[in-house]
Amino acid sequence: xxxxxxxxxxxxxxIFGMVGRCGGGYNTxxxxxxxxxxxxxxxxxxxxxxxxxxICGHYDKLEKSVLTEGFxxxxxxxxxxxxxxxIKHLPPEIxxxxxxxxxxxxxxxxxxxxxxxxxxxxxxxxxINDSTGKFKDGIQLTNASxxxxxxxxxxxxxxxxxxxxxxxxxxxxxxxxxxxxxxWSEEIIVRQRAPLWVSTMNKYGYYVxxxxxxxxxILKDAGVVQPSDLKKRVYGVGRL
Numbered sequence: 198x199x200x201x202x203x204x205x206x207x208x209x210x211x212i213f214g215m216v217g218r219c220g221g222g223y224n225t226x227x228x229x230x231x232x233x234x235x236x237x238x239x240x241x242x243x244x245x246x247x248x249x250x251x252i253c254g255h256y257d258k259l260e261k262s263v264l265t266e267g268f269x270x271x272x273x274x275x276x277x278x279x280x281x282x283x284i285k286h287l288p289p290e291i292x293x294x295x296x297x298x299x300x301x302x303x304x305x306x307x308x309x310x311x312x313x314x315x316x317x318x319x320x321x322x323x324x325i326n327d328s329t330g331k332f333k334d335g336i337q338l339t340n341a342s343x344x345x346x347x348x349x350x351x352x353x354x355x356x357x358x359x360x361x362x363x364x365x366x367x368x369x370x371x372x373x374x375x376x377x378x379x380x381w382s383e384e385i386i387v388r389q390r391a392p393l394w395v396s397t398m399n400k401y402g403y404y405v406x407x408x409x410x411x412x413x414x415i416l417k418d419a420g421v422v423q424p425s426d427l428k429k430r431v432y433g434v435g436r437l
Contacts, residue, residue, distance in 0.1 A: 199360040200280075202339070203325045203332040204271070204348065209314035212274060212300045212321075215286050216308035224308035228285045229403075229429065237401040244400075248393045253381050255374075256309060262376040263313045268322055269375060271348040272311060273304040273364060277328035280362050297329040305368035324348055326363025338364070351375055387412075392419035398431065399423050408433040 214224020227238050249255050262269075277296050279286065281303045291299060302311050314321040324344060325332055338344050341358035353366035374381075391412050395405050404427035408416070412433065
């Protein structure tokens with residue numbers, strides 16, 4: 198079934214986030230759904246949020262922005278099987294549901310906005326890539342340029358739309374989020390964010406494998422050396 202694109206305002210608590218390994222904080226990629234793994238995930242997410250707030254105030258500033266002016270940009274949500282992640286990244290309680298109930302945030306951005314929406318129970322505007330037909334009676338979006346014009350106040354530089362993955366945008370490491378000061382571009386924040394994330398993962402027994410070369414350079418400069426004897430391994434997928 199071809200992927201069709203729709204617009205809807207959704208309950209954030211029905212959306213499962215898995216944006217990136219750390220960029221989404223509370224809505225990040227995870228695969229250890231054991232009781233021990235879930236407990237570690239909660240600690241890692243909490244410590245990551247607190248650490249990033251100390252570095253640049255990201256979560257506090259975004260929360261204030263959303264509560265003041267609403268959502269500037271729509272989330273991009275998958276309805277159905279994940280298009281960028283793997284089935285193992287979904288917890289068993291979601292896998293037990295019919296696929297048309299799988300609402301997944303798996304793009305390059307949006308994890309922090311979803312976190313704010315979930316925290317406050319605020320319905321969030323979404324661009325939905327639907328492979329199940331669940332939203333067939335809703336507002337269909339058929340033109341990528343119109344989607345950008347109507348659904349984003351902060352326009353993405355690169356966007357695509359096709360019958361296989363629907364609508365998507367590309368990650369821009371030179372982007373500066375609207376709620377951050379001018380000197381906090383993505384390429385600056387990642388130099389602080391990557392060591393925080395990897396060292397926190399290591400603290401709870403997870404070795405982060407297959408990191409991109411530029412991330413390895415950042416870790417080296419920050420003096421972060423992952424213990425080689427950690428038994429649990431996760432892959433550095435997505436953006437940092």
